[in-house]
Amino acid sequence: MTHPVLPELPLGARVQDPFIVLEVEARGGDSPHTIITLGNASGRMQSAPFWPSESHKVAGIARGNVVQVIGTVSSYRDRRQLAVDSLRVLPREQVDWHALMPSVGDVGRYWKAVDRWRTDIQAPRLARTLGLFYDDPDFRDRYEQCPASLSGHHAELGGLLKHTCEVAHIGLGIGRLYPAADPDLILAGVLLHDIGKLESYRWDGVFEMTVPGSVIGHVVLGALMLDRRVRAESSMPCTEDELLILEHLLLSHHGKLEFGAPVVPMTLEAEIIHYADNASAKTASMAEALDNDENFPDDAEISARTIWQLDKRRAWRGESDWGVAPDSA
C-alpha cells in the first residue's frame, strides 16, 4: 500500500489513508476548537479546525494514535490543511509503523557496512564481545529502528544505525592517519557508543524519552547494558581490563563533563570516537537545517532566525557554480 506524499498533495485531493496523530491541540480564545497534526513517512499536515459541533470526532484521540482518515485537502490563508470527514483509531497491531513514520529507508546497506567492518576485526575476544550484541537478532531488530535523537539529528527510524555508520566511516578514516590508533577498537567503540539509546528512547508512533533515559541517561545506560551483557555470559568473552577499555570508550564519547560525559577521553581511540561522533551529529544537523525551506522564508540567503540545533547559529545558503558552466564549455 502506498501512502500519500503530504508535501505534494494538491488542493482538493482526496485522502483515505492511515496517519499518525503527532499532536492534539485544544485552542481557546473566543471560538474554541481543536486542531490535530497528522503525519506519515512523507511529512505532516494540520487538520482544519474541529469546532465544538464536531468535537465528538476527536474525542479520545491522543498523541501517538494511528487513525484512518477520510478527508480533502483544503486551504486556509495560503496554507494547506486537511478537512476531515471521518476519522477512526486503528488498533496498534494493524499498523504498519514503518510505512507511517519518518525513516532512513532500507537499512540493508547500513547492516552490510557494519557487518563487513566487523569481519576486519582480528582480535577474537573483541569480536566475541561485539557479537554479544551485533549477532543477536533481537538487538539488531531494535537497533535498526531506533532514532539517533528525538528531534535533533537523524530523528527518524533507523537514524541510530545510519548515524553509527557515519561515525564508523569518519572514525576509521581518522584512525587511518594515526598508526598508533587501533582500528578494531575504534570500530568497537563506535558500535557500542550509543547502545544506551535503545533503552532511552521509545519510537512506537512518536519519539519519546523513557524514564531510564531521563533519570540515568543514555551514556551510563549504555555502560550498564554492556557490563550486564558481558557478565551474563557464563565465561566472560573478554578480560576485566578489556572491558574497562570498552567502557571508557563508551562513557567518554561526549567529550566533556558539561556535555554529559562522566569521564573525558583519555585514549587515542576515545578521542577519535568523540570527534567522529561530533562531526556526524553536527554536520547532519547543518545539512538538515540548510535543507529545510522553513528556515529560509522568501528565498532568504541567510536563515531568518537562529537555529536551535546549530547551537543558535544562523545558516547561509551561499552558492556559486564557480564558472563550471560558462568556463568549462
Place this chain on the structure above:
Amino acid sequence: MTHPVLPELPLGARVQDPFIVLEVEARGGDSPHTIITLGNASGRMQSAPFWPSESHKVAGIARGNVVQVIGTVSSYRDRRQLAVDSLRVLPREQVDWHALMPSVGDVGRYWKAVDRWRTDIQAPRLARTLGLFYDDPDFRDRYEQCPASLSGHHAELGGLLKHTCEVAHIGLGIGRLYPAADPDLILAGVLLHDIGKLESYRWDGVFEMTVPGSVIGHVVLGALMLDRRVRAESSMPCTEDELLILEHLLLSHHGKLEFGAPVVPMTLEAEIIHYADNASAKTASMAEALDNDENFPDDAEISARTIWQLDKRRAWRGESDWGVAPDSA
C-alpha cells in the same frame, strides 16, 4: 652527512657535529653556571654546566644559533648530558636547517596527495583561485616548511603541510557522507584555512610567533592574504560572491568566537572543515602525548600529570591484545 641520534647516544660517545641552540640558561644560586640545550632533528640534550672559568665558551651564544660542537656524552644523576670541549657558531648560510630541525621528513608524499586532490576540482574559477597559491613555487617552498603550531600539534618543519593533508583526508571523508556538501569547496577551504600561519610563524632554527601573528592572528592574516592575492590579479580569478564564500570558510574554521573565530560556521562546508581541523589537531595531540614517555614515568599507565596540550586532561596507556596471540594461534 648524518647527524647523531641524540636519544640513542651511549655514554662516552664522542660528538663532533652541528646543533641548534634551543635554550641558554644562566643559573644563579651559589655556584653560578650556564647550561645550554642543544638539538638536532633527532631530539635534544643539555650540556654539562659551563662554570665561570669556562664562561667565555658560551659568551654571545644565543637561542637559534647553530654551533659546531666537540664533546663527549657524560652523565649526571642518571641523566645524560654533553660535556662540551669546544663550540663555535656557524654562519647561518652554511647551515642545513632541514637536517637539524624536527621535521615530518620528506614532504613529497604530501604534495602528491594535495596535487592529486586538486586535479579533482571541476570548477575552473575555484581551481584558478587555489592555483594563485598552490601553483606558486615560492608559496610551496614556504608552505612545506612551516610548522602547524609552535609547540602543540605538528610542531615540526613540514607540520603545516602534513596537518593540511590530514584535514583534507578527514574533511573529504566526512563530505562523502553528505551529498549536499561540495567536495571542491571542502578541499579549497582546507587548503586555504591555515595559510595565515605562513605570516604568523618563523621557523629559522627555532619556532616563534611573528609580530603580525601576535597582533592580527593567523585567522585574519589568512583572510587578508587571500583577499590581497586575489585582488592583485589584473582580472579577478573568481567573483566577489565566490571570494566571500572562501573567506567565510577561512574565517570560521575555529568554530566558536571564544576560540578566535570572528564568525561561526554557517555553511555545510565550513562546518565540515571546522570539525576536520579539530579532529586532526586534537587527535595528533593525543597521539603525541601518548607517545611521549616523559608523560608516563616509571611505566605508569595513567599520565603522571594533566597535559596542557589535551586541555588539562590526563592520558591513559591502556592496552590489550584482545586475545590475538593466545586465541588466534
Place this chain on the structure above:
Amino acid sequence: MTHPVLPELPLGARVQDPFIVLEVEARGGDSPHTIITLGNASGRMQSAPFWPSESHKVAGIARGNVVQVIGTVSSYRDRRQLAVDSLRVLPREQVDWHALMPSVGDVGRYWKAVDRWRTDIQAPRLARTLGLFYDDPDFRDRYEQCPASLSGHHAELGGLLKHTCEVAHIGLGIGRLYPAADPDLILAGVLLHDIGKLESYRWDGVFEMTVPGSVIGHVVLGALMLDRRVRAESSMPCTEDELLILEHLLLSHHGKLEFGAPVVPMTLEAEIIHYADNASAKTASMAEALDNDENFPDDAEISARTIWQLDKRRAWRGESDWGVAPDSA
C-alpha cells in the same frame, strides 16, 4: 513637506501622508486579518485590522515599502490605531527617505567635529591614510547615513557618525590622562573602527544585515576595507608596519574573543578605543532604555521587565532635586 508626529496625533486626526511599512502581520485565529505597522521619522503606529473583505488593500505590500496613506486615527482598547481608507505604494525614487526614517537629524555638527579633530593630526602618513576615507565624498555620503546598530544603540540614520563622535570624544578625553597615549592614533582608530558597518548594514527603508555582514562580520570587513583601500593606491600612503598598527586597532576594538574580536587589545590606544566604544554603546543604551516610557508602565520607578539591550538588567528612574528648589531659593 512636514510629516505628522505620530506619538502626538490626536484621535480623529486625518492623515494623508507617506509612511514606511515596518511590519506586515497576517494574524490567524477565528477572524483572520492583517495588521501593518507604519512608521516615519517621528515613531510608529499600527493600522486597524484589514479584514478579509479589505485584503486587496494590502495585497503585495511588503516590509520596507513606502506607502501613501489616507486614513484617520481611531482607538481600540485605549490604544490609538490608524484606520486606513486607502493606501498606495510609492516608487522608491520618489521617496524622501531621510524625512521618513528615524534619524539623528542634521549631521553637520558631527562632520564639523570630525574634521576639526582631523586637522590636529600632525603625522602626514596617518593623515593621508585617513583621508583615503574621510576625504572621499562617496564614503562620507554613506557614512553619514549608516546606523550604528540594527536595533540596539544609535539605531537611526546618522547613528554611526554620531556614535563615532561620541567614541572620539570619550577616547580623546581618556587619552589626555595618559601621556604615553598618542592622540593621533586614538583618533585614527576611532574613525576607522566601525567602517565595516558600511558593508554590513542596509538602511534603505528598514535596517537589515547584509550577507557579508553575516558571514564575515563588521570587524573583519572593516580590516579588509582598510587593507584594500590602502593597497589600491599606486604608492601606499603608509608603511606596512603602520598599517599593522591600524589594523590591530580596528580588529581588537571588541575587546575580548567572545565578543567577536579576533585579537585582544595589546596597545594603549587599542585599550582606550575599546573602552571608549563600550562606554558610548552602553551608556547610549541605558539612556534610551530610561527614556522609553514603555519600559515603565504605570509610572513604575523600576522597569517592569529586564531589558535585552542592557544585558538583561532592569533600569531605575530614581530621581531627586537634592534640595535645589527649596534650598537654593
Place this chain on the structure above:
Amino acid sequence: MTHPVLPELPLGARVQDPFIVLEVEARGGDSPHTIITLGNASGRMQSAPFWPSESHKVAGIARGNVVQVIGTVSSYRDRRQLAVDSLRVLPREQVDWHALMPSVGDVGRYWKAVDRWRTDIQAPRLARTLGLFYDDPDFRDRYEQCPASLSGHHAELGGLLKHTCEVAHIGLGIGRLYPAADPDLILAGVLLHDIGKLESYRWDGVFEMTVPGSVIGHVVLGALMLDRRVRAESSMPCTEDELLILEHLLLSHHGKLEFGAPVVPMTLEAEIIHYADNASAKTASMAEALDNDENFPDDAEISARTIWQLDKRRAWRGESDWGVAPDSA
C-alpha cells in the same frame, strides 16, 4: 607499640621507629642530594639531605615503602628534620598500616551509627538491597579503611566511613523538615553514594587513584558495582524500578554535569543527598583549612594565600568571646 608524635618531637630526640616513605626527592643544583619525607599517623617530617656519599642508604627506596629508621631530630634554618643514621625497608606483611597512616581512629562509633540507622528502615526490599553491601564483612572491612578523597576532605583511613556518617546525619536532618522526603531512601542513597571510591582509590601506604578510578570515575563505578551486585543474586532483592531509583540517587549526587554527575538530581531524596554531601565535604575542608597552622604563618588572621581545597578562597580566623568571660563572671 607507640609511634613518635612527629609534630612534637624535640630537637635531639632519638627515633628508632617505622615510617612510611611519603616522598623521595632527588634534588639537583650544584650539590646534588636526596631528601625523603617520612610520615606516620601523627604527621610528617623531612630527612636531612643524603649527600652523594650516603646515596647508597636511599638506593631503591620508593614512595609507599615502610622503612625502619634510626636517627636524630636536628634542625636546619629553624625547621626540624630527621638526620638519618640508618634506614631499612620493612616487608609489607610486617607493617601495621593503621598505626602508620593518618586515620580517623576507631571506627566503631561510625559503624554503630550506620547500623542503628539501618534498623530504622521499614521497607524489606530496601533493607535487603543495602544488606548486600553492609552485611558483607569483606565490604565493611574495605569501607572502614577507604579515605573519602586522596588529598582533600577526610583524606585519611576511615575517612569515607566518617564522611558517610556526616552525610547521613545532615541528610536525615534535612529530610525531617520535608514530610514528602522518604528517610529510608535518603539513608539508602547516602550509604551507596560513594561506594565507587572502594574501586577508585588505593590506600596501601599512600593514597592513590586506581586505573578504573581514573578512566571510569567513582560515580559510575558505584553504579556499576550496585548493578552487578544486585543482579548477582539468584533472585533480585528489589525490582527493576526500585534499582532505577537507587541508581539515580547514586549517579546524581554530584549535582551538576560539570561536577561529574552524568545526571542531575530529579527527586527530593536526590536533591537532599547532593546538598548533604556537599555540606559535609566543604565544611570539613574549611575546618581543616582553618585548623592548619601552615595557612596562617606569623599568626596571621587571614590565610596568607588562597586555599586550593576551598576553591581558591582565603580563610579567616576571626575570633571573639562575645563577652563570655568579662560579662558572665
Place this chain on the structure above:
Amino acid sequence: MTHPVLPELPLGARVQDPFIVLEVEARGGDSPHTIITLGNASGRMQSAPFWPSESHKVAGIARGNVVQVIGTVSSYRDRRQLAVDSLRVLPREQVDWHALMPSVGDVGRYWKAVDRWRTDIQAPRLARTLGLFYDDPDFRDRYEQCPASLSGHHAELGGLLKHTCEVAHIGLGIGRLYPAADPDLILAGVLLHDIGKLESYRWDGVFEMTVPGSVIGHVVLGALMLDRRVRAESSMPCTEDELLILEHLLLSHHGKLEFGAPVVPMTLEAEIIHYADNASAKTASMAEALDNDENFPDDAEISARTIWQLDKRRAWRGESDWGVAPDSA
C-alpha cells in the same frame, strides 16, 4: 469567617466572599475582553471573561485590590472559572489579609523554636545584639509575615520565618559534626542572614520587590540594617570586631560572587550557613515542584517541562513501596 477552598469548589457553587485580585488581563483579539485572577489563601481561580458590555464591572480594578465577589463556579473547556455577578473593592483597612493570602499558617511553633534556640546562647554580647531585633515586637511582627521569596521557595506569608527555622535546624545540625564550629555564631548568622528581605519585599496583598530591594539588594540591605541598629544604641552591644564577624556571616551567605554575595564565606560558620541556606531553599523548591500537579499533566512520571525554580531541571515522581506491603505482612 471561613473562606472557600478554591481548588475544591464544585461546579455551580455559589461564592459571596472577598478575594485578592492577583492579575488583571486585558485580552485583545477579535472579541476583546478582560479576565481577572482571584485568589485567597487556598489558591487561585480565573474569572469568566468580562465582555465589553460588562467592562464597567472591572473598571478601576487593579492588582492587589481586595474585592467582595458574588458569583458562581462555571466551566469552560474543562476548566473551572468564576462567573462574576458583582464585584466591589473593599477598603484596605477592612481586609483580613492573613485570611486571604497564602500563608504558612500559625507561626507560633516557629517562634517557639527560634526563642528556645536563643536561650542556648551563652555569650552575653551576642545575645544582646540579636535581641535588638528578636526582642523588638515591631521586628517580630514584620518578620513573621514576610515571605522568603516573591515567587520561588517559601513564597507565602510567614515563609521567611519558616525558612529561617529550617536553616537553623540544618545549620545547627551540621555544626554539631564539627567541634570547631560555634553553635551560637551559627544561630546568630542564621537569624540575621535574611533580615534585609524585610526592606526588600512588600506583602500587602501581592508579593512585590521594593525599590531598595531592587537597587541595593537584600544582602547588603541586611548588613546596613544590622550596622545601623547596632550603632543606634547609645553604647554598642558588641565590639567592632564582633560586628565584623556578624556582617561577614550576613554578607557571605550567598556563597559566590555570581550569586550576589559581595564576599565569599571565609569562616566555618559562614560556610555552614551558606550550605544550610542553600539546602533549605533548594529542597523546598524541589518539594514544591514535585507536589505541583501542573508539572505532571496526564499523571506523567517525569515533569512535562523543565522547571525554572530548579535551575531548569525536570523532576521525577518515581515511587515504590519497596515491598512494605506484601513483604511486611
Place this chain on the structure above:
Amino acid sequence: MTHPVLPELPLGARVQDPFIVLEVEARGGDSPHTIITLGNASGRMQSAPFWPSESHKVAGIARGNVVQVIGTVSSYRDRRQLAVDSLRVLPREQVDWHALMPSVGDVGRYWKAVDRWRTDIQAPRLARTLGLFYDDPDFRDRYEQCPASLSGHHAELGGLLKHTCEVAHIGLGIGRLYPAADPDLILAGVLLHDIGKLESYRWDGVFEMTVPGSVIGHVVLGALMLDRRVRAESSMPCTEDELLILEHLLLSHHGKLEFGAPVVPMTLEAEIIHYADNASAKTASMAEALDNDENFPDDAEISARTIWQLDKRRAWRGESDWGVAPDSA
C-alpha cells in the same frame, strides 16, 4: 634630604641612606643565605647575600621596616645588587614615609581639580553630603595617601586620589554627551565610589589588605561608611531616597556580580561611573605594563609573557612616527 635614585646608581656607588625593607627571603639550598629587597620612592634593589656568618646583621629585620643602610653597589651576573656593610632599623616615628614610598608626587593638583569640580555642584543637599567627607581634614589626609590598589593600577601613595580624578575626568566627559545624565550625581558617585578603600588598605611602609578589606570588601565597606557618616549627623544632610541613589552608585560600580558588585548599574550615572572606573583602571594598567622594561627583555616588541594585570594578555610596543620627521621637514 634627597634619596638615591636606585635604577640609576652606578656600580661602585656608595649609599648611606634609609630604605624600606620590601622583602626578606631566607634561601635554603646547600649554602643557605638571606637576601633582602630594599626600596625607596625611586624603585627597588636586592642586597648581596647575607651568609650565615653575617646573619646577625639581618636578625629581626622584617617586611615593612625602614633601615639605615651603608653599602656599595656591586654586581652579580650582570645584575646590580647592594653589598651591605651595615644596617640599622629606624624608629617608625623618625621615618619620612613619603620620601621612601612610591608615590604620585605632589597631590595638590588633584585636590585642586576635585575641589573645583565640587564648586560646580548646584544641589545643596548633595554638596552637603559630599562635604561630610571632602571637607573633613582627617578624611582628606588619609584619602590623599591611600593607594588605588595593592599591586595593580595606581599602586602608590596618592594613587587613589589620582585614580579618582581620572574617573571624574572620564565620567564627566562621558556625561557631557548624554543630556539626561546629571553631572552632579556623576561627580558625587565618583568621589564616593572607592572610599571603602580607606578601611580596606594599609600603606604604612608596605601596601596590605586589612581584615575588614578581606571579609567585607571595599565596595560594601564604602556603603557602610557613607551610611554611618550620613546618619551620624544630628539632622541628615539628604533624604533617605537621595541616600539610596548614592548607595546604588557606590554599590554598583564594579558593574557585574562576578566582579564583586552586589547590584548591577541601573541608572545612567551608575553606568557612566562603572565605565569610567573601568577605563581608568585598565588603561592605567596597560600604560604601566607597556612602560615596564621587564616585560620586554632584549628589546622585544611583544611582551615576553602574558601579563597578569591585563587579564593575561600580552602587550605590544608597536611604534611609528607616521612620517613626522622625514615628511614634515
